[in-house]
Amino acid sequence: MRQFDYVRAADLGDAVRALSGGAKLLAGGTTLYDLMKLRIEQPEHIVDINHLSELKRFDTSGSSELVFGALSRMSDVAANPLLIRDYPAISESLWRAASQQLRNMASLGGNLLQRTRCPYFRGGEPYACNKREPGSGCAAIEGLDRGQALLGMSHACSAVYPGDFAIALIAFDARVDLIGPRGERTISVEQLHREPGETPHIETTLGPDEIIVRIRVPVTQLGRASTYLKIRDRESYAFALASAAVALEMDGDMVRDARVALGGLATRPWRARGTERKLIGGPLNEQTARDAGEAALEGAAPGHSNAFRIELGIRTVAEALMTARKRGLTS
Ligand SMILES: Cc1cc2nc3c(=O)[nH]c(=O)nc-3n(C[C@H](O)[C@H](O)[C@H](O)COP(=O)(O)OP(=O)(O)OC[C@H]3O[C@@H](n4cnc5c(N)ncnc54)[C@H](O)[C@@H]3O)c2cc1C
Known part of the structure; x- marks a missing residue:
């Protein structure tokens, strides 16, 4: 590992000045130290902000x-x-x-x-990765893409x-x-x-x-009838294959307001505004929840082996909506 020096910032101004000089901030260190061991991050100066x-x-x-x-x-x-x-x-x-x-x-x-868990980004040599080394290419495009994004990709990167x-x-x-x-x-x-x-x-x-x-x-009325549903390879200690954050304001069975956001499927946190518009003003039941899931995944572009996550995403949104609805009825 490359040598670095470590200082504790005395105040916010101190931390800002150190950053301007090329330092990296240290909070919990659970991402930063990982990336340093992988030689993705190689800071010469680390500024600990834990006392601010x-x-x-x-x-x-x-x-x-x-x-x-x-x-x-x-x-x-x-x-x-x-x-x-x-x-x-x-x-x-x-x-x-x-x-x-x-x-x-x-x-x-x-x-x-935190940065992507794309195996090509974290794997380093001999894999090409435009995120890790700009201009080097993207090994995921012709490689293993089970966990790659289905929304928001470019020809240069499909990391989730x-x-x-x-x-x-x-x-x-x-x-x-x-x-x-x-x-x-x-x-x-x-x-x-x-x-x-x-x-x-x-x-x-x-x-x-x-x-x-x-x-x-x-602060919002939408909070109580909300849920975050995360689907992953194992029930604990794993990143999302598909996830949905859903929040609702209900008037009986009718949706007065709705929020839908997707995780694990896109290159950035993904708000599904078209889906929200589709839900607002209509009834929420198994069928309309399924329709909303389909709308949320509209435009998803599968690669070689990640198409199953489109159906997974649809079902994740639909189930999250029904869970939030139930919470809305009981709150
Ligand atoms: C094995 C493992 C499993 C994980 N599973 C999940 C998971 O399922 N879901 C999930 O969401 N996350 C997961 N994580 C990620 C974990 O949540 C992050 O590592 C953690 O939240 C990072 O916080 P930290 O304080 O340790 O950040 P650090 O490692 O201290 O910092 C991370 C980055 O943020 C910068 N930074 C920190 N604070 C600030 C600030 N205030 N302003 C500007 N820059 C700042 C640092 O300079 C660094 O670049 C997992 C991590 C590991 C190691």
Whole structure:
């Protein structure tokens, strides 16, 4: 492993200055250290942000928004009683990620910025990977593509965005507050991740010298009738083959408002707005839930061996909708 130096940031300004000098931030380290061992990340300077109190605020008591500091740990947020009751999709997206040990270490900011688990990206030589080495090609296109994306790919990359939490966040129109050398700005979580296009190595709209300070989720009636359904090869400690975050506001059997977002199937967290429009104003039953699933996967382009995940995605959306509906009836 390449040598690096390690410092603790004394305050946010300190961390921003260090980033401008080419350092990498260290939160829980569960992604960063992995990528360093794989030689995908080779920082010369590491700045530990774990002592910055500005990043630790975790407040679900507000009347207009929930606030999760970037350093909030996955396990603490997943176990929050208010979230379990009023925003189960958020809590479930965290419970169903990684393992308890990882969730105890891992931060929400680091979770949003985790990188793809594409085996060609992580495998390195002799595999070509435009994300790892721009211009080198994409071995997945002619290679093993069981786990590759079906939505949002380009000829340069089909790597899936692997995280769960971001899928629930985009369903609730969450935003992230950022700080950098030019000051503060706020963007939606949906704007944070990019499709690969011609530049798959540029994965987010975050500047190299910007820090995620906090995530803010607007308080909404849609929270209670929500769920995050994750389908994977084994029931624990595995990334999604297909997942859906769904939130509903029901009026009897009729859908007054709906949110649908997909995970595990696309190159970035994927909001299915056309599906939401189709659902709103109509009845929700087994058939319309299936129709909504089909609409969500419209345009999915299979490769050699991942076509089964289209049907899986359709069923995941349909089942999530029926679960959210049931929660809406009982809440
Ligand atoms: C075996 C394994 C299984 C996993 N399974 C899942 C899963 O099923 N679902 C899932 O969603 N995730 C899964 N993960 C990913 C895990 O959730 C992430 O590794 C974790 O959330 C990253 O958080 P961290 O605090 O450890 O980040 P770090 O490793 O410290 O940082 C990750 C990246 O984010 C940057 N960063 C961190 N904080 C900030 C900030 N505030 N501002 C700007 N940049 C920042 C770092 O510089 C680094 O580049 C798994 C990980 C492992 C190792």
